[in-house]
Structure formats: structure tokens, C-alpha cells
Amino acid sequence: MKNVGILISGRGSNMVSLLRSMKDENHPCLPRIVISNVKDASGLQKAKEFGVKTVVIDHKESKTREEHDKKIIDALNKENVDIVCLAGYMRLLSSLFVQNFKNRILNIHPALLPSFPGLNVQKKAIDHGVRFSGCTVHIVDELCDHGLILLQAVVPIFPDDTEETLSQRILHFEHKIYPLALRLFAENKFEIEEKRAILKITNKEYENLVKNLMWNGE
Numbered sequence: 001m002k003n004v005g006i007l008i009s010g011r012g013s014n015m016v017s018l019l020r021s022m023k024d025e026n027h028p029c030l031p032r033i034v035i036s037n038v039k040d041a042s043g044l045q046k047a048k049e050f051g052v053k054t055v056v057i058d059h060k061e062s063k064t065r066e067e068h069d070k071k072i073i074d075a076l077n078k079e080n081v082d083i084v085c086l087a088g089y090m091r092l093l094s095s096l097f098v099q100n101f102k103n104r105i106l107n108i109h110p111a112l113l114p115s116f117p118g119l120n121v122q123k124k125a126i127d128h129g130v131r132f133s134g135c136t137v138h139i140v141d142e143l144c145d146h147g148l149i150l151l152q153a154v155v156p157i158f159p160d161d162t163e164e165t166l167s168q169r170i171l172h173f174e175h176k177i178y179p180l181a182l183r184l185f186a187e188n189k190f191e192i193e194e195k196r197a198i199l200k201i202t203n204k205e206y207e208n209l210v211k212n213l214m215w216n217g218e
């Protein structure tokens with residue numbers, strides 16, 4: 001069993017999709033703790049409804065990023081966390097944090113990385129006139145929304161899309177790929193190389209997997 005810690009800053013819909021998936025029989029992961037840096041994040045209540053321990057570690061109560069991250073590292077270590085999932089955790093991680101959980105931190109981002117890292121990315125995709133966007137689950141390194149890509153899902157951008165309609169279409173797929181990526185990651189299905197993570201499944205298995213990761217009129 002792999003112990004999982006989830007970091008949130010807000011509503012936690014991706015956290016819910018992860019917690020729900022970990023209820024499956026034979027799932028290789030156990031959710032041990034949800035940590036929020038925002039004390040009134042609505043995701044905290046949702047985590048409690050899953051019976052998961054929740055902790056608030058307010059970044060405003062620390063003088064430096066390292067000091068704040070150290071508190072989070074301690075809370076995660078207390079629960080023997082193996083894998084950290086960022087789920088709408090809107091803070092950059094210090095190198096201290098990244099090195100502590102090297103290659104064991106996952107993040108979901110609502111764009112097809114390496115395009116459009118950062119904030120307001122659905123608007124940026126529309127403004128840029130790209131025809132497709134989507135979401136990416138990746139391993140976290142020291143840079144913002146950067147690191148080895150694990151899974152991606154693709155959605156079209158329609159001529160009349162607004163930030164809201166596109167966000168909604170992408171979010172639907174976020175809730176699919178994050179649980180899938182976590183499971184494959186925990187089952188050691190990714191071979192981590194310096195510049196990429198190789199998915200160790202057959203072409204046939206990959207074909208079946210990506211069928212669910214492309215918009216088809218939903």
C-alpha cells in the first residue's frame with residue numbers, strides 16, 4: 001500500500017476524484033491526510049466527509065516558503081506519506097519540498113503542458129487561438145507546472161468558448177486522468193527517465209486507455 005497525502009488550496013474537486021478512486025477495492029493507495037494552506041478552503045469539508053484527516057497549514061503564519069514547506073513535510077512524514085498529490089494547490093514548492101519527495105509529487109494542470117503553465121490558462125489558450133487544450137498530470141520539479149508528463153487528456157476549443165465553458169470541459173477530464181495517473185504511478189507503471197516518463201503498457205492497452213482521454217461530444 002502507498003500512503004497518499006493531498007495538498008489543496010480551494011474547492012478540491014480533483015481531491016474528491018482522487019479520494020473517490022481510492023475507495024475502489026484493490027486500489028494500491030490509501031489517503032492519509034489532506035492539507036490546505038487556506039483555512040476556509042471548501043475542499044476541507046469534502047475531505048472530512050470521506051473520513052480523511054485534514055490539517056490547515058496557513059502559509060501566512062510562516063516567514064518563508066521553506067518554513068511553511070517544512071511544516072507540511074513534517075505533517076506528511078508523520079503519516080508516512082509515499083506520494084504527494086497537488087490538487088489545486090496554488091503555491092510554488094520550495095526546492096526543500098521537491099527534494100524531500102523527489103519524483104513522488106504529482107500535479108494536475110488544466111492545459112497541455114509544456115504549453116500554458118501558470119495561472120488563468122484556459123483564458124490564455126482561448127486568447128492564443130489554439131484549437132485544442134486539455135489537462136496534464138505530471139511529476140513536480142522545482143519549476144512552475146513543470147516536470148515529467150504522466151498523462152494528458154485533450155478537448156477541443158470551440159469558437160464561442162468562454163473561460164468558464166472551456167474550464168468545465170477540461171475539468172471533466174481532470175477528474176478522469178488524475179485518478180488514472182495516480183493508480184498507474186502507484187503500480188510503478190511509469191519508468192522515470194531524465195527527460196520523460198515512459199508508460200510501461202502495451203500499445204493495445206494504451207489505445208484503450210486514451211479512448212477515454214479524448215473529448216467525444218460529451
Ligand code: GAR
Pocket residue numbers: 008010011012013014015043087088089108109110118119145171174
Ligand atoms: C484545477 O483546474 C487544477 O487543474 C488547477 O486548479 C484547479 C483546482 O480545482 N490547478 C492548477 O492550475 C495548477 N497550476 P479543484 O480545487 O476543484 O481541484
